[in-house]
Amino acid sequence: MYRDRIRLKSLWGRVVSPEEAALLIKDGMTVGMSGFTRAGDAKAVPVALAERAATDPLKITLMTGASLGGDVDAVLAESGVLARRLPFQADPKLRAAINRGEVLFVDQHLSETVELLRSRQMGPIDVAVVEAVAITEEGGIVPTTSVGNTATFAILAEKVIVEINLAQPAELEGLHDIYIPTRRPFREPIPIVRPDSRIGLGAIPVDPAKIAAIVITEKNDSAAANQPGDADTLAIAGHLTEFLGHEVARGRLGRQLGPLQAGIGTIANAVLQGLADGPFSGLTMYSEVLQDSTFDLFEAGKLAFASGSSLTLSAARQRAVLADLDHYKTKLVLRPQEISNHPEIIRRLGIIGINTALECDIYGNVNSTHVNGTHMMNGIGGSGDFARNAYMSIFVTKSLAKGGAISSVVPMVTHVDHCEHDVDVLVTECGLADLRGLAPRERAGLIIDNCMHPRYRALARDYFAAALKRGGQTPHVLEEAFSWHLRLRDSGSMLPA
Amino acid sequence: MYRDRIRLKSLWGRVVSPEEAALLIKDGMTVGMSGFTRAGDAKAVPVALAERAATDPLKITLMTGASLGGDVDAVLAESGVLARRLPFQADPKLRAAINRGEVLFVDQHLSETVELLRSRQMGPIDVAVVEAVAITEEGGIVPTTSVGNTATFAILAEKVIVEINLAQPAELEGLHDIYIPTRRPFREPIPIVRPDSRIGLGAIPVDPAKIAAIVITEKNDSAAANQPGDADTLAIAGHLTEFLGHEVARGRLGRQLGPLQAGIGTIANAVLQGLADGPFSGLTMYSEVLQDSTFDLFEAGKLAFASGSSLTLSAARQRAVLADLDHYKTKLVLRPQEISNHPEIIRRLGIIGINTALECDIYGNVNSTHVNGTHMMNGIGGSGDFARNAYMSIFVTKSLAKGGAISSVVPMVTHVDHCEHDVDVLVTECGLADLRGLAPRERAGLIIDNCMHPRYRALARDYFAAALKRGGQTPHVLEEAFSWHLRLRDSGSMLPA
DSSP, X not given: OOGGGBOSGGGGGGBOOHHHHHTTOOTTOEEEEOOBTTBSOOOSHHHHHHHHHTTSOOOEEEEOSSOOSXXXXXXXXXXXOEEEEESOOOOHHHHHHHHTTSSEEOOOOTTTHHHHHHTTSSOOOOEEEEEESEEOTTOOEEOOSBOBTHHHHHHHOSEEEEEEETTSOGGGTTSBOBOOOOOTTSOOOOOOOSTTOXXXXXXXXXXXXXXXXXXXXXXXXXXXXXXXXXXXXXXXXXXXXXXXXXXHHTTSSOTTOSOEEXXXXXXXXXXXXXXXXXXXXXXXXXXXXXXXXXXXXXXXXXXEEEEESEEOOOHHHXXXXXXXXXXXXXXXXXXXXXXXXXXXXXXHHTXXXXXXXXXXXXXXXXXXXXXXXXXXXXXXXXXXHHHHHSSEEEEEOOSEEGGGTEESEESXXXXXXXXXXXXXXXXXXXXXXXXXXXXXXXXXXXXXXXXXXXXXHHHHHHHHHHHHHHOSSSOOOGGGTTHHHHHHHHHSSSSOO | OOGGGBOSGGGGGXXXXXXXXXXXXXXXXXXXXXXXXXXXXXXXXHHHHHHHHTTSOOOEEEEOSSOOSTTHHHHHHHTTOEEEEXXXXXXXXXXXXXXXXXXXXXXXXXXXXXXHHHTTSSOXXXXXXEEESEXXXXXXXXXXXXXXXXXXXXXXXXXXXXXXXXXXXXGGTTSBOXXXXXXXXXXXXXXXXXXXXXXXXXXXXXXXXXXXXXXXXXXXXXXXXXXXXXXXXXXXXXXXXXXXXXXXXXXSSOTTOSOEEEOSSHHHHHHHHHGGGSSOOSEEEEOSEEOHHHHHHHHTTOEEEEEESEEOOOHHHHHHHHTTHHHHTTTEEEOBHHHHTOHHHHHHHTOEEEEEOXXXXXXXXXXSSEETTTEEOSOOTTHHHHHHXXXXXXXXXXXXXXXXXXXXXXXXXXXXXXXXXXXXXXXXXXXXXXXXXXXXXXXXXXXXXXXXXXXHHHHHHHHHHHHHHHOSSSOOOGGGTTHHHHHHHHHSSSSOO
């Protein structure tokens, strides 16, 4: 029974069907939903809302932590419910609707959304829909496998719908550390001084009167979408492990390195797994998403503690971790994404940030989001929070895509998410470029030689040589800067016939 | 006499000529010099070094706070002394040498240089050359009109050369607040919670044994290079003042706004002056450079306190302020640029950052540094520290340059220093675009209508319409994206004949 999950008995009467709860959401509203990289997302109310839209059309602004699981973003997009979506998504159908201009997508640094809401530069939030493992005696909402923006959504929303998910184990309670920065101009330092600092509450404090509906669900999180590693990701991990090993050998880093952050996805996950083979010990993570690799490092005895905003795991790992929470609870904490991604903490702790590039250029600028500079993939996510403020900002990518028709290293990226100032180290399966303290002309030589696939190097050297004749701090042949992309479009490959 | 400026008497014997002091600097060394936006720079030793290079060629890596005054960067560049220069410069002759590839320029976020040095990702520093108003009884170095990176350079350097500048009034002592973040992994929060928080020392603590030479100078700082405001800067200031007034009227900001940061230069200075006409009171600044406008706001009774890393003033204002330091000392503090530009503090205080764009595009990406995407102007400076982490990031520019041959608003910027995520408000003399919470397609319409000069609007609308047909989150016609710049190069104007 669900009643032991709702410890404030006066709320028992608010349990309704997802359809009834969804009626609280009306045309034109702004809705904040839980969910961060497929974890801890609201699972029933958004689907009921999409179904209702078939006969009762409506449009909302939907804010989340990050990407949702299942088909929720697809279902909402296809039902025409989404007028505006932020701050991140990763769904192919929603992505297509965004790129057709049918859904307005506001791509934001993940630490910023709730700052904008709190200061009323965006919002207000009409309804929050949040997944919970329990409601406490005081009406506090205990999140499940992610915190994301859930706490601030619930605190700021006019009304809150809680989805109590019986498939999420009650033992998740105690895993969370809910801290909300105090109001400006009286904001105090955020007192995190180590990845394992606990500074907040175990539940989201809301006025129980605002909890307008409770829905009972019983559905697992969607499994992580990561592909297994391959020879290329192994090589990338190898280069990075070797490099960090050198940093340790030179005495710049201790064997515990700095707290690690790794972006979502296959490559970052594989790279983190690779660190198990390095000369490291007592590693810590201060990241946004904790993936399978976090638990591989725990099992390898390399990882001492991991702080994140979500647990996004494969199905097998999900079963194993959720069944063994008492073991992991002393080694893990889940925080609001504002705190996991906070510039203050990232700079203080000296984080080593590892994020994935979609493409990079010979000067080290990185495109994380836009195919051909125009079409959105997922969003910038937290990569900008980390890359700007980290001790060391590392970007990883395979040097080729589409069977070699695309070089991920190009003369000029078609869209810049991370400028050269925020890219310290670039790694592909071909090698690693340590760009720290180098001028653009030096960066170009190193990136071409170390990171670019050999079959594109001569072409890149020709471009760079022609650009050098024109001079400048960052030499370019402006009329040729996107010629590789145009060749790809016209001939199917960035390589000349 | 200078002896009252050197209160540690055992150092009296280290007073030498600039030429003798310069002999401590040898070929291949890394040298850190004081100086931030023309203020508090070493004035004699670098000139002596350049003169020596005529007969005794040598190459050094030169690090400073930011730009130097006088002709120091020019003289050093022309004498061939500079192999590498960072993190900022603003000298036409040095700029030309950089763009010819003769000097390697490493353009860095101004808060980051000393983090890289402290963690030994760059460096070591062989010699620091720092201007001081005095040396204390303990050997502490009291800076003059800037702090910049001086404290960390002096602390980390093998040897320190101090230039005691008798033209800088002794009353500058007490103006500085020298705080160095504690070492990771034990770094504590930086305890600044208001612009007027004082958390450090009045002098730079160094081992007196490291003070290898002292040079006596008597030369004023170079005057600020700002041009007087004109109708365009007045209009920009007017739009921004009106906008901030609306934010106050809506209750999003109090009449004291948030602490203000304004970049170096004519437009930012004029914009800040313009705030004197708004419905504001009790304003504060938490900025890197304090220009004439800071003192205009003090005189207008609008400004309560200003924190900066340098005083960069016109000749007249320099005389007035330096003669009246006792009055200003309770209202001003000068901090290391690491602290004035620290992400932790910028985010905590909720700063309103106002920086100048060289060009921006219809989606709100900003180029602050590269003419035509290739040739360096000055450097990114602190704009990236502020734009990423501020409460609100505002960029200002005139809509036209070169008598209208150049539109500062273009289809796609040729270099990105600030991506759209970091640009909340864009202002030209034509108007203001409030971009908060908007998707790129919405931003384009607003920027074209509000910020672009009317004579370019039809051209931009044609581009945007053609781009929309291709779709995408950020629609572009890739083969036309730089067509305006190419037309300028080929025909002398971005406008078609």
